[in-house]
Amino acid sequence: MIGRCERTHAIGYSVWPLLVHVLGYSPDRWIRLQEWLRIAMHKNKILEAESPLGVIRIVVIVPGQGAGRSDEAELPPMAVETTAGLARLGDPVELLRAQSPDALRLLCADSSIDLVLLDRLDIADMVDLLSEIQATGPPSVVIVSDGAEEESLEAFRAGASDCVYFGPEFERVLPLVLLEQVRGWRVHRQKRVSDQRIQQLEGLYAAIVTEMPTGMVVLDPGGLIVAENAEFSRMFPPQNSGPAAASEFLVARIPIALSERIEKESVSHSGTDSSRAPAEVVRVEEVEGETRVYEIRRRAIEEGARRIFLISDVTESEWLTDRLDVARRETRDIIENINSALIVVDLAGRISFANPAAERILAGEDGALSDGVSGRQIADWFAAEDEDSNPIEACLENGTRSRGAETLLLRADGKWIPIGLSCSPRLDAQGVSHGVVAVFQDLSEIKELEQQVRQTEKMASIGQLAAGVAHEVNNPMGFIHANLHQMSEYLGDLNKYFEATDRLHQVAMEGDLEVIRAAADDVRVLAREIDLDYVRADFEKALLESSEGADRIRHIVKDLRDFSRADLPARTPADLNQALDSTANIVFTMMKHRVEFEKDYGELPKIAAYPMQIKQVFMNLLVNAYQAIESRGTDEPGVIRLETSSVDDEVVIRIIDSGLGIAEDDLPHIFEPFFTTKPVGAGTGLGLSTSFSIVERHGGRILVESEVGRGATFEVRLPLVGPGPDEAAGR
Amino acid sequence: MVDEPVVLLVDDDPHVLSALRRGLRREKVTIQTARNAREALERLAEGTIALVISDYCMPGMSGVELLTMIRSDWPSTKRMLLSGWTDEIPAAELNAADLFGMLSKPWDDMELRTTLRRAVGLAND
Structure with a gap:
């Protein structure tokens, strides 16, 4: 009964059992008193002031509807007076009929049911059904015959929320009783829902506080620990275990440096300041010399009566941040100090970064660019060789990587310089390009050295004569x-x-x-x-x-002077027959005792070339041919056959010797620099490699065919139309 | 004149031969010339030669090879080499030819005559 008392505000039945038993008050009189009071209140419009309830769902049970009855169609009708009473509720009513005690039990479990109405059942049925309505279920109102005192007493005992006499005022009293019960039930139901919500939230907060990776501690004004979470206990284990642990002072738990800081800050932060303070970082020297770093947030709660501290150990993340900083600095130092120029180009073809070496090269000899390099288009510097795009543009367009591509760069001082350039796209983890990184070097000096080597090699070939x-x-x-x-x-x-x-x-x-x-x-x-x-x-x-x-x-x-002379800076139309013949004449003059020349010159168109370089190639091949003949070791003179012809769009020069031939193992290496089969001092090892690069520069190639003991054929093929005007790079 | 020693000059360059002959025209020797090793061997086969002065660099057979051959076939014939590039000739080859003397181009006429007279056993003036 006590449980029922809690759920309703109706004074009737909550006091009723006491009145009955202690005061010997008659339930009959009590019910009548109540009915009278209700009507009086209604007349004074007290009840009407209440807001409408919306649809009221009522389960009605009438006699002849006991256990085992399940046929809805045969359910006995409700009394006319009951129907009239329900119609007076004012709010719409949804009537539900429970066919069996089981059905009633199920309906009562539905929290949307507002009330169960039992209309003049016989006592046994009534008591049975009331027991089906669970203690937490909706309120139940029992209608008993007028003055049936015994029945009403039974009903209250069986847990009924209220009783109504089927008397003269029934139609007026019933809606008032029902409204009162429904209102009370709804208020109770709402409170139960909000209680549940509060419980859920409390559980959620408790879980967060327990699981969060930040130590949390609540202090009273005296600095005593009132509460702490698991992380705080883990970070700063209690000194003395057991129930006394909870009442430790914070200063006893945490390192002195940390507590000093907290106390100091407490003074400067007013205790009533409930706004969130910024995080403070505290470094604490530990006994082992290790420094740990803590991040502290504080907040005053309950008007400054208590303080909450959130403490995180950020030593590791601090260390990682430091490492990242160091790595970043190292990378920056490397990029800024390497001799190679490095630029980053965005997708729009603009330079977004250039290291000092790159800025030096791009600026040229006039010094710094007045308006800097960043943001400028790469097209301002990097040449598009012929119609092809330059390597950086190709890389931007289709992600093509380049390694050591030789191209030209127009410096800010207006001078073209040869550069060696490597570039690759900047891909993110998804493989999407964000631009290009390019590394390049000024090849001017190397080109100059190459030219010197070429000249030296040329002199060396004469030396062999x-x-x-x-x-x-x-x-x-x-x-x-x-x-x-x-x-x-x-x-x-x-x-x-x-x-x-x-x-x-x-x-x-x-x-x-x-x-x-x-x-x-x-x-x-x-x-x-x-x-x-x-x-x-x-x-x-x-x-x-x-x-x-x-x-x-x-x-x-x-002849020697002509041969040793350096080329003009630009290509000139060259008669290759003449170049071959004059070179052969030098060789013949020097070597006539051992060699016979056979010449079969075809008609050749002049081609744009560096004639001195071409003559150097011929000289190399002729000297090699002569030496191959010499190394046979026989007395009969060898033969060097010279053939020239024009095939399709190429000029073909063949130098065929009857010398020793080239060993099969050596054949793949003959164009490599410093590869030589000649005795020390007899060759530089650069002859064929120099020849190869000269012919390549003219857009041509050298082919070789040889059989040991039968001699060798070197074939130089040069295109009638040479590569574009690469004067700066070609010199 | 019949008693004069015969000196054979071998060089592939006729102008060299003619200059040598010019320089030796007053020597009491009979001068013969050959343009190469083959011709030289023919002269040797024809009659006694007291001295052969040969160029080194010649088509076919080198001067040293020729003189080495003469050493074995006509041991009494003296042999001299006249060359522009004596450094390049391997010492073993020179030893094999067992030369009476070596002259380098350009040569000095006086030196040529003196060496020649010693070789053929004539008194120097």
Whole structure:
């Protein structure tokens, strides 16, 4: 009964059992008193002031509807008076009929049911059904016959919420009783729902506080720990376990440095300030010398009576942040100090970052760019070679990576420089490009060195002809030198002869015949002595031969000088037959004793080329051919066959030797720098690699075919239309 | 004249031969010339040669090879090498030819004559 007392505000039945038992008050009188009071209140419009209830759902049970009855159609009708009473409720009513005690039980479990109305059942049925209505179920109102005191008493005992006499005022009393019960029930039901909500929220907060990875502690004004969560206990374990732990002071639990900070802050923060304070970071030196870092948030609650502290150990995240900082600084240091230029280009083709090396190169010799590099288009600097886009643009367009691509860059000072450029797209974790990273180097110096190497190699190839040069110069020098000596002897003899003829001429004038005869004899004897006829004939011959020897030397020197000369900066139309022939002539002059040349020159159009570089290629191939013939070690002269032809859009030059040939193992390496099969000092190992790069620069290629013991064929193919004007890079 | 020693000059360059002959025209020797090793061997086969002066660099057979061959076939014939590039010739080859003397181009006529006279056993003036 006590449970029922809690759920309704109607004083009737809550006091009723006491009245009955203690005061001997008659239920009959009590019910009548109540009915009278209700009508009086209604008349005073007290009840009507209440707000409408909406649809009221009432389960009605009438006699003859006991256990086992299940046929709804045969349910007995409600009394006319009951129906009239319900109609007076004012609010719409939904009537439900429970067919069985089980059905009633189910209906009562439905929280939307407002009331159960039992209309004049016999006592046993009534008591049974009331027991079906659970203690937490809707209120139940029992209608009993007028003055049936015993029945009403039974009803109250069985748990009925109220009773109504089926008397003269029934139609007026019933709606008032029902409304009162429904209102009370609804208020109770709502409270139960909000109680549940509060319980849920409390559970939620408790779970959060328990599970959150932040230590939480609540302090009273004296600094005593009132409450703490699991994380706080884990971070700062209680000194003394057991129930006393909860009443420790905070200062006893946490490191001194931390508590000092908290106390100090407490002074400066007014206790009543309930607004959220910013997080403070506290560093605490631990015993092992390790420093731990805590982040503290505080909040005063209950008007400053209590304080909540939230403490996080951020040592690890602080350490990670530091590491990240260090890594970032390292990366920045590297990027800013490497000699390679590095730029980052966004998808719009603008430079979004350039390291100092890149800025230096882009700016050129005039120094810093007045308006900086960032934000400028890469097209301002990077050349589009021919019609193709430059490597960075290609990378932006379709993600093509480049490695060491040689291209040109227009510096801010207006000078084109050759650069080696590598670039790759900046992809995120999903593989989407966000731009391009490009690294490049100024190749000017390297190109210059390459040119020097090329020139040195050219000289070295002449060096290999040194023996031949010496021989070819020494022979004429030898005979010119001897002839000069001889001719001065001739001149001495002739002077003696001329003196004799002078004297003869003199005495002839004097007219003494004897003297004249003697002088003439002297002349004749002298002529025989100096072998005058021979001297006269040979003097001229010696002169001619010497002058021819001098010519030979002059030619050799001219050939060598022509060959050693550097190229003009630009390509010039070159007659390759002439270039091949003049080079072959040098080789032939030097090597004629061992080699025969066969020439089969076709008609060639002139091509735009660096003729000196092309001649260097020919010289290399011819010297190699000659040396291959030499290394056979036989006496019969070798043959170098030269063939030129124009095939489709290419000029083809073949140099075919009958030398030793190239070993199969060596063949893949012959164009590699420093690869040589010649004895130390006989070759630089750069001849073919230099030739290869020269031909490549002309847009052509070198093919080789060889059989050991049968000789080798080198084929140089050059396109009629050379690559674009790459003057700066090609030099 | 029949008693004069015969000196054979071998060089592929006729102007060299003619200059040598010019320088030796007053020597009491008979001069013969050959343009290459094959011709030289023909001359040797034809009659006694006191001295062969050969160029080194010649088509076919080198001067040293020729002189080495002469050493074995005509041991009494003296051998001299006249070359512009004597450094390049391996010492073993030179030893094999067992030379009486070596002259380098350009040569000095006086030196040539002196060496030649010693080789053929004539007194220097």
